[in-house]
Amino acid sequence: SNTLITVDERLLKICELLEENIVYYNWVGFYFKNGDKHELKLGPYVGEPTDHTIIPFGKGICGQVAVSNKNFVVPDVKAQDNYIACSITVKAEIVVPIFVNGENIGQIDIDSNTADPFTEADERFLEFVCKEVSKLLD
Ligand code: SME
Numbered sequence: 001s002n003t004l005i006t007v008d009e010r011l012l013k014i015c016e017l018l019e020e021n022i023v024y025y026n027w028v029g030f031y032f033k034n035g036d037k038h039e040l041k042l043g044p045y046v047g048e049p050t051d052h053t054i055i056p057f058g059k060g061i062c063g064q065v066a067v068s069n070k071n072f073v074v075p076d077v078k079a080q081d082n083y084i085a086c087s088i089t090v091k092a093e094i095v096v097p098i099f100v101n102g103e104n105i106g107q108i109d110i111d112s113n114t115a116d117p118f119t120e121a122d123e124r125f126l127e128f129v130c131k132e133v134s135k136l137l138d
Helices: 007-021 060-068 119-136
Strands: 027-033 039-046 054-056 071-073 092-100 103-112
Touching: 007 027, 007 039, 007 119, 027 060, 039 060, 039 103, 054 060, 060 071, 060 092, 060 103, 092 119, 103 119
Parallel strands: none
Antiparallel strands: 027 039, 027 103, 039 054, 071 092, 092 103
8 A cells, every 4th residue: 555654754764763773862853943933843853752842043052053054063061051951861962954945944953862972974974864854845
């Protein structure tokens, strides 16, 4: 039979693959800009549920990426003053924006329970993942 797979199901599968295959990726999720509101809304994710399903632009690591349009690698979350804690186990975070037709429409957000785990290879890899995601959304 012909199973229709939604965009959200595909995004969830990407989260699952990343969390299962990369030991230091412990929470993996997508945030997307919420219409014309100046906020991000949580999309598919794997890991501990978070209270932060809506994040205003500029707030936290995610909110800063919504306005900077740049990767944000945080080796030590305790050293950040504009940071939203989701879990006490998290030591580091990486956020990479997703562009559709040159516009920043959302991001992939990854939390790690390992200190300082992210390298430029993670940035290049996640940029590739975000490019693939942008094709699903276009
Ligand atoms: N730590 C993020 C909030 C989202 S949670 O990591 C899932 C931030 O500072 O924006």
